[in-house]
Amino acid sequence: MSTPMFENVALIGIGLIGSSLARVIAAKGLAGHVTIATRSAETLAQAQALELGDDYCQSNAEAVRDADLVIVSVPVGASEAVAIEIGPHLKPGAIVTDVGSTKASVVRQMAPHIPAHAHFIAGHPVAGTEQSGPAAGFAELFQDRWCILTPMEGTDADAIDRLSQFWQACGSTVDRMDPDHHDLVLAIASHLPHIIAYNIVGTADDLEAVTKSEVIKYSASGFRDFTRLAASDPVMWRDVCLHNKDAILEMLARFSEDLSSLQRSIRWGDGDKLLELFTRTRGIRRSIIEAGQDTDEPDFGRHTHKTEPSAAPE
Amino acid sequence: MSTPMFENVALIGIGLIGSSLARVIAAKGLAGHVTIATRSAETLAQAQALELGDDYCQSNAEAVRDADLVIVSVPVGASEAVAIEIGPHLKPGAIVTDVGSTKASVVRQMAPHIPAHAHFIAGHPVAGTEQSGPAAGFAELFQDRWCILTPMEGTDADAIDRLSQFWQACGSTVDRMDPDHHDLVLAIASHLPHIIAYNIVGTADDLEAVTKSEVIKYSASGFRDFTRLAASDPVMWRDVCLHNKDAILEMLARFSEDLSSLQRSIRWGDGDKLLELFTRTRGIRRSIIEAGQDTDEPDFGRHTHKTEPSAAPE
Known part of the structure; x- marks a missing residue:
């Protein structure tokens, strides 16, 4: 050695x-x-x-x-x-x-x-x-x-x-x-996604019992992707929220502003605006795959596990 | 046959x-x-x-x-x-x-x-x-x-x-x-997660150029989990938003209400409330894995792909 x-x-x-x-x-x-x-x-x-x-x-x-x-x-x-x-x-x-x-x-x-x-x-x-x-x-x-x-x-x-x-x-x-720049970049790349994931899983957890059990049953249609992040270490993430407050609040404000605008498009049936956003976001995923930061297998390659007994919803 | x-x-x-x-x-x-x-x-x-x-x-x-x-x-x-x-x-x-x-x-x-x-x-x-x-x-x-x-x-x-x-x-x-009940369950299990994913990817896409490229670079820290849903078919999802408007707006309202409350906890440094939410959400992930609707491999098993050339961020 x-x-x-x-x-x-x-x-x-x-x-x-x-x-x-x-x-x-x-x-x-x-x-x-x-x-x-x-x-x-x-x-x-x-x-x-x-x-x-x-x-x-x-x-x-x-x-x-x-x-x-x-x-x-x-x-x-x-x-x-x-x-x-x-x-x-x-x-x-x-x-x-x-x-x-x-x-x-x-x-x-x-x-x-x-x-x-x-x-x-x-x-x-x-x-x-x-x-x-x-x-x-x-x-x-x-x-x-x-x-x-x-x-x-x-x-x-x-x-x-x-x-x-x-x-x-x-x-x-x-x-x-620089430490401050790090905190800003990670606020959007990591902290906001975790906070949003915790939040949506919390929203689902608060639903009436019958609906909640159905969310679990049908979670493969989207919801489950959020639950991985929302299962992360609670103490670590409490501390992140408390110690990167300013950058997180800044990114949360942008996110909420965008969400209000998207919500308005849904309410008023503005299909063109929805289509524009939903098309634009594909580019970011391509960039992430090209940068080697994610797998391009459909469904994160989960279907390769389909024959394992744990995947059978009997 | x-x-x-x-x-x-x-x-x-x-x-x-x-x-x-x-x-x-x-x-x-x-x-x-x-x-x-x-x-x-x-x-x-x-x-x-x-x-x-x-x-x-x-x-x-x-x-x-x-x-x-x-x-x-x-x-x-x-x-x-x-x-x-x-x-x-x-x-x-x-x-x-x-x-x-x-x-x-x-x-x-x-x-x-x-x-x-x-x-x-x-x-x-x-x-x-x-x-x-x-x-x-x-x-x-x-x-x-x-x-x-x-x-x-x-x-x-x-x-x-x-x-x-x-x-x-x-x-x-x-x-x-019943069709109406289907639409309510899927609004939270599928439609809201897609809309939130589209929205956060849109927020990142709007950032100043240098920060945006860094989000892509460091996306493995959370952001990339959202980009899979946000790469889904834009026309299909425009139509879902337009055709399940009421249930989606209802779930969006709950989500935003919860997010405002979470944001307030961050602003005022309420660590106990953050810890309570971040602990509670782990239970839902466990239920989804027990129901056979997701893999329990860390990181969705992405690390099994680590030796593929596409995963090297040179």
């Missing part, structure tokens, strides 16, 4: 992202030694049973003591508490990063508590599934995905390079961005 | 649904002879090149002359025109059905023009993909899906049975419903 990129890596938080990192680090030999820390004794025991690291501890402070690279994978609302805990225990030259879905808030929460002798570089691997917890992770999660770094001005260039190389070794392409 | 269910079948319209019917009829030997009719010479030539039937003609009237079963698969707004054309040419005992996504409007449009010596039974196979046209169809489209029939009172019970058996032979489970 070649020399690992980092001698000691500390993973703070071991959910979907943390445990996927543990797996890709092991699979590609990116670290000499991996310490896993999480507050919950139960989650830590699960991580240990899955053999995700070399050492396990409930103290974040203890976990980072020897670390060359610290990756914080917790709901963004917990970022400041973690930074306060680990700050005094970081060794000189240590790189500290995170994986949160909002960046300006994380920078505000963490940067003040990281000592000058360490390098803080906020990051966001744009990857995930609707599942959560240590068992949900897999080594290929970051393969062919993007990882966005939002370093502050004056950050050590060598540290940024080393962190970029780490994400590339995980299979990702690294992009760099 | 056993005796086919119907001697002569006429398929009016040969898009995704019509061409899937042609394929399953051929695969399972459900008809002695299949006539395909569509207005567009180009589409008809495509159907012929794909060898989807035995006879091909541009006249709907001519196509139904000998038919025992006529299946009309056109955008719902074209239903009345087709009924007027075929009505006078139907032979005694012929069963006429359709596959439209709205039912009350189709019944209003078609029933008056079908002669008493034929049997009109409106229907809706709850199946489809985002693709359209004769080449997009496949024989398994209806497998393990539901087909809803909405016969009028007094319809010949034997005709309903024969049509039900036909759909069962196509792989579907048949349900029966």
Whole structure:
């Protein structure tokens, strides 16, 4: 085996992202030694049973003591508490990063508590599934995905390079961005879709009982596509909403304005306007498929599973 | 080969649904002879090149002359025109059905023009993909899906049975419903999700150019799930909006009310309310998977395609 990129890596938080990192680090030999820390004794025991690291501890402070690279994978609302805990225990030259879905808030929460002798570089691997917890992770999660770094001005260039190389070794392409711009782009690419999905599933859940059971029965006609996002980790998404409020409210306002206009077209039977919108939106899907960000199989390829017993609605 | 269910079948319209019917009829030997009719010479030539039937003609009237079963698969707004054309040419005992996504409007449009010596039974196979046209169809489209029939009172019970058996032979489970109730259930299970998806993709399409290209780049973080529905056939969906207006406006009003309330929780930082909604919605996804109406693979199983060249965002 070649020399690992980092001698000691500390993973703070071991959910979907943390445990996927543990797996890709092991699979590609990116670290000499991996310490896993999480507050919950139960989650830590699960991580240990899955053999995700070399050492396990409930103290974040203890976990980072020897670390060359610290990756914080917790709901963004917990970022400041973690930074306060680990700050005094970081060794000189240590790189500290995170994986949160909002960046300006994380920078505000963490940067003040990281000592000058360490390098803080906020990051966001744009990857995930609707599942959560240590068992949900897999080594290929970051393969062919993007990882966005939002370093502050004056950050050590060598540290940024080393962190970029780490994400590339995980299979990702690294992009760099200003934290505020990141938050605006992700508000429309990720946060608004999740909020809309949670909302429509909530609307259906509130329907009279008989109708609700029928929505489930006939969900293959559209509704089910929204339920995947609406099954994502609730705590993570509560924190995203609270920590990217301004950009989300801006995108929600645009969305609602457009929806009112669409609703008006339906009410007044303006078929031309409906046809114009419904035609225009096909172009965006083509662009996404051309950019390699989705499969072009009909129905996301679900029909390839049609012979499995779970797909039979007897 | 056993005796086919119907001697002569006429398929009016040969898009995704019509061409899937042609394929399953051929695969399972459900008809002695299949006539395909569509207005567009180009589409008809495509159907012929794909060898989807035995006879091909541009006249709907001519196509139904000998038919025992006529299946009309056109955008719902074209239903009345087709009924007027075929009505006078139907032979005694012929069963006429359709596959439209709205039912009350189709019944209003078609029933008056079908002669008493034929049997009109409106229907809706709850199946489809985002693709359209004769080449997009496949024989398994209806497998393990539901087909809803909405016969009028007094319809010949034997005709309903024969049509039900036909759909069962196509792989579907048949349900029966009042047309108005169908339209309400599908408004939330199918129509609202499509409208919301079209709307959010439209909102993204209107963004400043640089942000729009970034939405495409980072769409795997949520946005892309909406684009599949928003790539569906524009004419079909314009007609659905125009022909199920009342139920759609009712569901849109509920959705918007809920969204305003959610937006307020975000603005005022009401984390408990957000967490409550985001937790509750997981239950609906579980129900859909238990009902066999979606795959429980993370990310719809997209990661199984990760090694294909099209998935690499170089």
